[in-house]
Amino acid sequence: MGETSRPRLGVAMIGYAFMGRAHSQAWRVAPRFFDLPMAPDMAVLVGRSDAAARSAAEQLGWREVETDWRRAVERDDVDLVDICTPGDTHAEIAEAALAAGKHVLVEKPMANSVAEAEAMVDAARKARAGGVRSMVGFTYRRVPAIQLARQLVAEGRIGEVRQVRAQYLQDWLADPEAPLSWRLDKEKAGSGALGDIGAHIVDLTQFVTGQRFAGVAGMLETFVKERPVAESFSGLHGKGGSERGPVTVDDAALFTARLDSGAPAVLEATRFAWGRKNAMRIEVSGTSGSLAFDFEEMNVLQLFDATDDSRTSGFRRIIVTEPDHPYTGSWWPPGHGLGYEHGFTHQVVDLVGAVAAGEDPTPSFEDGLHVQRVLDAVERSSADGTRWTQV
Numbered sequence: 315m316g317e318t319s320r321p322r323l324g325v326a327m328i329g330y331a332f333m334g335r336a337h338s339q340a341w342r343v344a345p346r347f348f349d350l351p352m353a354p355d356m357a358v359l360v361g362r363s364d365a366a367a368r369s370a371a372e373q374l375g376w377r378e379v380e381t382d383w384r385r386a387v388e389r390d391d392v393d394l395v396d397i398c399t400p401g402d403t404h405a406e407i408a409e410a411a412l413a414a415g416k417h418v419l420v421e422k423p424m425a426n427s428v429a430e431a432e433a434m435v436d437a438a439r440k441a442r443a444g445g446v447r448s449m450v451g452f453t454y455r456r457v458p459a460i461q462l463a464r465q466l467v468a469e470g471r472i473g474e475v476r477q478v479r480a481q482y483l484q485d486w487l488a489d490p491e492a493p494l495s496w497r498l499d500k501e502k503a504g505s506g507a508l509g510d511i512g513a514h515i516v517d518l519t520q521f522v523t524g525q526r527f528a529g530v531a532g533m534l535e536t537f538v539k540e541r542p543v544a545e546s547f548s549g550l551h552g553k554g555g556s557e558r559g560p561v562t563v564d565d566a567a568l569f570t571a572r573l574d575s576g577a578p579a580v581l582e583a584t585r586f587a588w589g590r591k592n593a594m595r596i597e598v599s600g601t602s603g604s605l606a607f608d609f610e611e612m613n614v615l616q617l618f619d620a621t622d623d624s625r626t627s628g629f630r631r632i633i634v635t636e637p638d639h640p641y642t643g644s645w646w647p648p649g650h651g652l653g654y655e656h657g658f659t660h661q662v663v664d665l666v667g668a669v670a671a672g673e674d675p676t677p678s679f680e681d682g683l684h685v686q687r688v689l690d691a692v693e694r695s696s697a698d699g700t701r702w703t704q705v
């Protein structure tokens with residue numbers, strides 16, 4: 315099937331920095347490596363400064379620019395709106411796009427509060443009735459080793475899930491002079507490590523186990539209360555000036571929890587773990603085995619099978635790059651590993667597939683709302699002396 319014979323899917327992307335670059339790459343690459351049922355057209359990039367947006371559009375491969383997202387979501391040549399801005403804008407943009415009949419992909423955390431997330435779910439439900447799809451960008455679900463972990467749990471390869479430990483460890487704030495950016499401002503980000511990276515391990519635990527969190531006991535900590543205001547910032551790093559400002563979010567979030575089967579879990583999200591750059595880890599211990607994953611070795615899934623001969627048993631190191639592993643057959647020969655950006659490409663593949671098939675993609679806005687409720691329960695618990703709190 316030639317590309318021109320596929321229905322066109324006009325895309326508008328809002329925000330073009332860290333996530334905007336990752337999503338642009340995914341929109342560019344997905345149709346080149348996967349047999350997509352629609353042809354994404356990178357129609358419009360939205361940025362607030364015309365000159366900067368034009369330069370970004372040229373570099374990232376977008377055809378035109380707008381300086382107000384409201385104009386972009388109303389355009390006739392836009393079918394899907396991809397939201398890559400900080401959390402304080404997600405609800406307003408998503409609701410407007412859905413009301414205009416556009417499919418929506420919104421970055422995580424879906425919103426900055428449960429109330430915003432509930433309003434987004436309402437908007438998504440109304441739009442769904444008219445065939446409009448919505449999805450949250452919990453990208454790590456699309457790492458092949460994570461998909462395999464979910465399959466193995468669902469197949470019973472480790473028996474019943476008894477315990478989960480999940481961590482998301484980074485160190486880019488451990489230096490007290492690392493500058494203030496929007497991620498340290500509650501108004502913009504909703505919360506700190508909790509919503510930024512804790513949201514990922516909440517989603518991941520639920521995705522891998524196929525269960526939901528029922529209750530939590532949480533502890534939030536802010537180690538550095540004031541920092542230099544950023545003069546420039548890109549990705550997770552920037553340069554601070556002489557002015558200082560307050561940190562209004564948590565630096566680390568720790569919580570114990572129970573899944574709805576009653577299985578206990580321990581979760582930790584911190585940006586203060588010196589030496590850990592992007593160590594998103596999950597380990598699930600079941601009645602007959604264990605699974606372990608660490609994003610710093612993202613092509614590998616570790617499986618321990620307790621039914622193996624005890625003389626030769628041990629964690630099996632599965633390199634998840636075989637043609638019959640999830641997504642990997644469209645890439646390189648076995649062992650020629652994938653990287654961070656591939657999860658975003660898989661996200662586009664699954665989203666476009668769902669839109670073309672007239673199906674609802676996952677994670678849905680309902681899934682995003684549930685994660686928001688877990689984050690909210692951790693905050694309430696922490697504020698109440700780490701008391702056990704229902705989600």
Ligand SMILES: NC(=O)c1ccc[n+]([C@@H]2O[C@H](COP(=O)([O-])OP(=O)(O)OC[C@H]3O[C@@H](n4cnc5c(N)ncnc54)[C@H](O)[C@@H]3O)[C@@H](O)[C@H]2O)c1
Nearest residue numbers: 329330331332333334362398399400401421422423451453
């Ligand atoms: N899926 C993941 O793994 C992952 C990783 C990092 C960030 N994120 C999420 O992605 C979102 C964006 O984070 P980021 O790291 O890309 O931030 P960033 O600061 O690098 O980029 C934000 C972009 O939004 C633009 N922007 C802000 N307000 C705008 C407005 N009103 N109109 C138009 N543009 C606007 C900024 O100019 C910038 O281009 C956040 O929700 C974040 O939590 C997800």
